Amino acid sequence: MAYEVDGKTIAADEEGYIVNLADWSEPLAAIIAKSEGLEMTPNHWEVVNFLREYYNEFQIAPAIRVLTKAIGKKLGPDKGNNKYLYDLFPYGPAKQACKIAGLPKPTGCI
Known part of the structure; x- marks a missing residue:
């Protein structure tokens, strides 16, 4: 599987997670x-950016319980x-949001 962004082909695994985290961009x-059938809003971006910061700090994509608490x-x-x-x-905040954030699939996600 792959995504086309600005004339570049970005490789992804069979579930749609990008292979190289450095390929991530907002257009991607x-x-x-x-x-995934989603239209990004400021609230979506807030969660995606939070996940990217979390991953940079801890080198792991958080499971849903950890994500919710953090x-x-x-x-x-309220959020x-x-x-x-x-x-x-x-389709699952941890799984779907991590995919959009260009992160690996969180541990414990099926």
Whole structure:
């Protein structure tokens, strides 16, 4: 599988996660989101950027429970809850948001 961005082909695995994290860009994120049936809003970007910062700090994509708690701490309890995150990323906030953020699939995700 691959994504086309600005005339470049970005390699992805069979589930759509990009192979080389350095290939990530916001235009690529928008294309991945569209392939997932999502239109990116400022709230989506907030979660995606949070995930990228988290990954840079800890070198791991957080599972949903960790993600929810960490977002609650940084962005407040109204955003750090399952309902809010599943409304943004219906196919699983950790899995779907990590894919859009150009991160590997979180551990523990099927």
